[in-house]
Amino acid sequence: MAHVPAIVAPSADAPLEIGTVDRRAVGAHDVRIAIDWAGICHSDIHTVRGDWGPQHYPLTVGHEIAGHVVEVGDAVTRFSVGDRVGVGCMVNSCGECENCRAGEEQYCERGNTGTYGAVDRDGTITQGGYSTEIVVTESFVLRVPESLPYERVAPLLCAGITTYSPLRHWKAGPGSRVAVIGLGGLGHMAVKQAVAMGAEVTVLSQSLSKRDDGLAMGARDYFATSDPATFETLARSFDLIINTVSAPLDLAQYFGLLTLNGTFVSVGAPPEPMPVQVFSLFMNRRSFAGSSIGGIRETQEMLDFCAEHDVAPDVEVITAQQVNEAWNRVLRSDVRYRFVIDVASLREQAAPTA
Numbered sequence: 592m593a594h595v596p597a598i599v600a601p602s603a604d605a606p607l608e609i610g611t612v613d614r615r616a617v618g619a620h621d622v623r624i625a626i627d628w629a630g631i632c633h634s635d636i637h638t639v640r641g642d643w644g645p646q647h648y649p650l651t652v653g654h655e656i657a658g659h660v661v662e663v664g665d666a667v668t669r670f671s672v673g674d675r676v677g678v679g680c681m682v683n684s685c686g687e688c689e690n691c692r693a694g695e696e697q698y699c700e701r702g703n704t705g706t707y708g709a710v711d712r713d714g715t716i717t718q719g720g721y722s723t724e725i726v727v728t729e730s731f732v733l734r735v736p737e738s739l740p741y742e743r744v745a746p747l748l749c750a751g752i753t754t755y756s757p758l759r760h761w762k763a764g765p766g767s768r769v770a771v772i773g774l775g776g777l778g779h780m781a782v783k784q785a786v787a788m789g790a791e792v793t794v795l796s797q798s799l800s801k802r803d804d805g806l807a808m809g810a811r812d813y814f815a816t817s818d819p820a821t822f823e824t825l826a827r828s829f830d831l832i833i834n835t836v837s838a839p840l841d842l843a844q845y846f847g848l849l850t851l852n853g854t855f856v857s858v859g860a861p862p863e864p865m866p867v868q869v870f871s872l873f874m875n876r877r878s879f880a881g882s883s884i885g886g887i888r889e890t891q892e893m894l895d896f897c898a899e900h901d902v903a904p905d906v907e908v909i910t911a912q913q914v915n916e917a918w919n920r921v922l923r924s925d926v927r928y929r930f931v932i933d934v935a936s937l938r939e940q941a942a943p944t945a
């Protein structure tokens with residue numbers, strides 16, 4: 592076991608601080624990764640604050656991890672020291688259930704093992720990517736194409752796969768019309784990916800304040816949902832709507848934007864239930880769906896797709912010392928469009944050189 596520098600949440604309400612986290616010794620199938628970049632996801636904050644249930648503290652969060660391999664176990668076949676790699680929202684699953692065998696480990700019937708705050712196979716609590724190193728079984732490690740801009744890779748591992756998977760599942764592509772609700776960390780990835788897939792993309796945002804950004808990302812149109820006329824103008828316009836916001840919505844209003852056989856899929860969720868007017872689904876045989884990240888095989892496909900199509904998140908790079916401030920800005924939706932921690936700053940603070 593090793594103690595490595597990490598950004599630690601001491602409790603649900605205390606500021607984050609710099610400390611250490613334990614990493615297991617490298618087993619036969621394990622890869623030890625030196626983390627270079629760690630993305631900040633809103634889920635990190637929800638988890639630490641206890642919004643999604645009680646946690647074990649101290650806790651290190653972070654499930655958008657980009658780094659390089661520094662050690663491999665004896666049985667590892669897919670990675671070598673020096674390889675550029677990524678780790679996303681899960682670090683294990685049962686591997687035996689129907690969903691795991693189908694490559695949909697995120698829907699493991701026994702529950703996948705989350706990258707942080709989950710009970711690992713050895714009974715310990717998993718600790719995430721706001722740290723200098725992590726040890727992960729090789730089947731949950733992704734290969735990061737060299738052509739992707741390295742400091743922008745990390746957010747692909749959560750935000751990027753969360754939007755890519757439903758776009759693929761519901762077949763966004765040439766000839767399809769896709770609307771994306773919300774232009775934040777998830778929304779801006781959905782726009783870029785859907786555009787790269789060849790779809791015609793419209794952003795639906797509360798205001799027009801990010802309109803220039805949305806159009807620069809390739810969206811054809813940008814509408815304000817605060818303007819009631821938007822819902823008349825766009826009635827029956829979209830084959831697929833990707834909802835990335837976690838505020839409650841008037842769903843019937845959005846279902847009205849779907850064309851025949853159109854689907855509204857949520858990847859953002861408010862904590863409270865949302866009422867569904869079922870009649871609004873009858874018309875045009877509409878569907879209301881949800882989606883959670885993606886399997887490992889699909890995550891690799893997403894990384895390769897983003898490399899091939901020059902798709903990368905827009906990021907603000909911060910140091911480990913700025914992480915509390917960054918969290919406050921995430922809570923105010925004041926980020927364009929994802930924070931990434933430069934883990935070198937954590938390594939330096941933890942081990943200052945003379």
Ligand SMILES: [Zn+2]
Nearest residue numbers: 632634749750
């Ligand atoms: Zn996330």
Ligand SMILES: [Zn+2]
Nearest residue numbers: 685688691699
């Ligand atoms: Zn399983």
